[in-house]
């Protein structure tokens with residue numbers, strides 16, 4: 001049995017298989033309408049979510065399966081003190097596969113060691129978010145046409161942004177990738193990522209504090225929200241929350257075919273006026289999340305279309 005806890009749990013070849021299957025599902029959704037008939041997905045969300053939980057549920061329903069679960073720790077027996085280990089032992093007999101989001105780094109990994117069904121990490125604290133990475137890769141592959149030869153700018157909260165951490169881990173495995181990291185000093189990516197992932201893979205990497213300075217060189221701009229829920233004090237959050245705001249004026253500096261991605265939710269970091277720019281693809285990106293999660297569920301359950 002296979003779990004998805006880190007983006008590195010999938011080889012480049014397995015990633016390609018999932019992205020290819022997601023593409024087939026987009027082209028011919030009816031073929032997959034019963035692929036998971038009789039199967040159940042449990043969504044165990046100890047932290048808020050809109051896209052991840054609902055797109056997982058939509059994915060399983062689109063495959064003809066069923067869903068059950070909880071959307072907050074408060075509405076589960078975690079509120080009474082139950083451990084993740086005990087919860088997953090029980091859920092293993094209620095469902096065939098589960099997606100878990102948890103505020104503590106490593107909680108889905110712990111769950112996977114006690115589980116007899118595949119566990120998918122749907123976001124663990126400031127650590128990883130591998131299914132957002134699959135969503136991002138499908139978006140880039142589909143709308144940009146390639147996963148190599150890219151200069152990728154990551155902007156905003158690179159310290160706590162788990163989507164950034166996971167996507168960096170995934171992209172370093174493709175050819176001719178360059179990173180531009182745009183953040184205030186307090187929100188730089190963790191040192192382990194810079195040293196053990198970016199530098200260790202010899203990825204050219206520039207660090208910058210002014211977004212306009214680097215806009216002309218980017219093929220992709222990955223904007224992120226400052227993660228209020230991970231700050232220890234509100235003063236720091238208020239000081240840093242509007243460090244970068246992408247607006248139409250800044251978009252004038254960008255290449256004609258640069259794409260703007262954002263895992264969403266957005267707060268202030270992209271002005272609404274940017275939404276009508278054809279290079280702003282974050283809502284399309286959220287839509288791709290359903291198809292790639294359908295493909296992932298099929299692969300982990302080892303089911304074929306019927």
Ligand code: CP
Nearest residue numbers: 049050051052263264
């Ligand atoms: N991108 C993402 O994880 O969104 P949600 O927090 O709404 O699931």
